[in-house]
Amino acid sequence: MRRIARTVHLTCAGVVAGVLVAGCGLVGGAESGNGAVADMDMQEAAERADEVFYATVGEIKPEVDWTHRATTTGSCDVTRYWTVMTVVSEQRRGNFLGVVERFWKASDYRIDMVNPSKDLPTIIATSPDGFGIRVKFGYKGQAFFEVTSPCVDKSKVAPPTKLANGRTYEGEIPTPNVRSDFWSAESPVASPAPSS
Numbered sequence: 001m002r003r004i005a006r007t008v009h010l011t012c013a014g015v016v017a018g019v020l021v022a023g024c025g026l027v028g029g030a031e032s033g034n035g036a037v038a039d040m041d042m043q044e045a046a047e048r049a050d051e052v053f054y055a056t057v058g059e060i061k062p063e064v065d066w067t068h069r070a071t072t073t074g075s076c077d078v079t080r081y082w083t084v085m086t087v088v089s090e091q092r093r094g095n096f097l098g099v100v101e102r103f104w105k106a107s108d109y110r111i112d113m114v115n116p117s118k119d120l121p122t123i124i125a126t127s128p129d130g131f132g133i134r135v136k137f138g139y140k141g142q143a144f145f146e147v148t149s150p151c152v153d154k155s156k157v158a159p160p161t162k163l164a165n166g167r168t169y170e171g172e173i174p175t176p177n178v179r180s181d182f183w184s185a186e187s188p189v190a191s192p193a194p195s196s
Contacts, residue, residue: 042078045131045149046071046157049080051130054162057082059103060096064116065166065178066089069144071159076151084143087168087184093121095189100135101125110127110135140175159196 008041040048057066069081088096094116101123109125112132122136130150143182166178 029033040053040149041153041155042073042149042157043155044154046078046080046160048129049078049147049149050160050162052127052133053080053082053145055107055133056100056103056133056145059097062180062182063165064143064180064183065164066145067164067166067168067173068160069173071157073157076154077149078152079146080147080160082145083173084145084174085173086143086178087182088137088141088143088180089184089186090118090141091181091188093141093143093188096183097121097135097142099125104133142176 057064064084064086065086066082067085069083071081072079095112098115101111101114102121105124108128111123111125113124113150115122120137122134124132124134124136126132132148135143
């Protein structure tokens, strides 16, 4: 999966439809002289990215298992990646994405792109403080999250401190392998009965 930041911030002048301007946003609206967001370095941005993900995944009920995937840095941005290990059936992916989109909208995120395609359903959004976030379904219906910071001051970046809520993996992460009575069910969610 390509990083959000790499898909767009060749320049901050043009916005390509359907992608985020992840490296061009401002946190708190203040930019320092070197183009970085004032008062935030890559480590702090990584911690903020973690908060964005944990808040989002915390809204998904029933809970899904997830694991940390990677951290990457660019010239002035940082991206965190997570992989969902719970099997989300094709019939339940719309519900999954709906929960995420509603939470982002309620949190004043700007929804930049929604791709409801059967093959690779995706939502891309931007938080009020300029962090780009994406949720995407890939091979075998595995859900992935990534959060990319705006431009910040360069620094070392430590791994996340919070443990995954499921198993951790050394090396390659397998396809989803945790069953959920709700998310893995191969039937659409029943509509509520109309009130009389």
